[in-house]
Amino acid sequence: MSSALRRIGLAVLVVLIAFPLYWAVVASLTPEATLFREPSLWPRTVILDHYRALFTTRHFLVPIRNSIVVAGCTTLFCVTVGSLAAYALARLRFRGKGLILGFILAVSMFPQISIVSPLYLMLRALGLINSYPGLILPYLTFAMPLTVWLLVGYFRQLPPDLEEAALVDGASRWQSFTKVLLPLSVPGVATTAILTFIYSWNEFLFALSFTVGPDRQTVPVAIALFRGQYQVPWGEILAAAVVATVPVAAMVLLFQRRIVQGLTAGAVKG
């Protein structure tokens, strides 16, 4: 492929990929009447009514808060507990290590739907339906294997020399982990946290199954269940879609290189 052709092809692809999002932004800023009568590639009259309605009558801050709390707690818990396990799996010798790695990989392939009903009964028995813990606990099923798997990969990439030097100097294993390895793996831990947060932010099936009414709904559930009185409220739905996209798009913009590394490393090794 000649490079000019390649560049034109890439430009076309980028435009095609970006178009649905661009179109959503335009439509979310267009009055609904115009939207249906004369759609236009760029907004002729820009209005913010849909966004205003989103945050006033739709109370969209509630699902945003819920999503931040649930995805944030899930990420924090998984990265903390997961990095301990990942350190042992990456650096220490013990029996059953291969088995545990295989187990974690297998669980990461679990179809969520196959555990929805027992989780529902469990959470109902514990009185946790429609609560934050009632979402965080189920989220651990996919987030924990993901974080452990990614972190094992990162820890293994770091040269063991420094820790060994620390051990020779009389540091304990624990000290060599917290004082030597962890500071070195801040970028890896951060990438893992970003990926875990994105996956938790986007989760739908569990959030749909274990919440009732708008109090604890997460962003994807709130958007999916948007209803209008007479017709589909496209303006508000698209405004919500844009709002839900902003945090993940911001993360992608800021951490694109790391995210690509994390994704391909996790996958190639998965």
Place this chain on the structure above:
Amino acid sequence: MRRSNDSDARLARLLVAPAVGVIALVAIFPLGWTLWESLHRHDLRLPWLGQPFVGLGNYARLLHDARFWGALGHTAFFTIVSVALELVLGLIFALAMNRTYRGRGVVRVAVLVPWAIPTVVAALLWRFLFDSQAGIANALLVGSGIVDHPVVWFVHTATAWVPVILADVWKTTPFVALLLLAGLQNIDPALYEAAEVDGAGAWRQLTRITIPLLKPAILLVLIFRTLDAFRVFDLIYVLTGGGPGTSTEPIALYAFNTLLQNLRFGYGAAISVVIFAITFGLALLYIKGLGAGGAAGTEP
């Protein structure tokens, strides 16, 4: 450094225990529970019936359940069509991205955003594009004279699949391209130089060098995408709701409706077990294929 192998092992068990314990509690234990449920008649709407043991009764009924076989068929159709399209388009995309340096950041962001946004949002974007009144798909088709009247996409089974497949391709081809690109970058450029010297054209280089050497990456993509596509839920729940009727309902949505709409927990559990078994079987099949393909081991 032979010191303290025993204490290392003790520390390792201590460190691994919380994560493994959590996974066992929230994933393995519920999976066993699903299996147990599937052997019982358990209807949350009829609590006075209790949960009588019915053996394989639920599975026997699945055999004669037309909606179940339909859902399985829709899932297979969706999986095969979308994964095939994503693989071909992803390969083209990866080849175009490979060895391109200018504007790489822009391409990377464009590629990552669809992957990173919630599937629910992607589904809504495409439902809007294919809306019968405000949709731009109809505006383009009518405007260019391909059709006379706006198509009401979600009323017919055949047309309802179009936005579903397109939305999935839009959202996941970037991921496929990224994985294939990582594979492409591992191929030694000297091979192409040698082929050039031998007078092999672009097509020959593609079929004789690129694709054979990319086989491990392609297999990997196949694993991830098939397992993912087979579990499709969010996308179709939002785009078609399984409709018209149940003609685009995938197996995961049928299980969800049985469980949380109709509250038939025993029967729904049986469907869930079937989904699990098929996913597991596919994963095993692929891992075997991957091993035979000479790819790197499954350990990180």
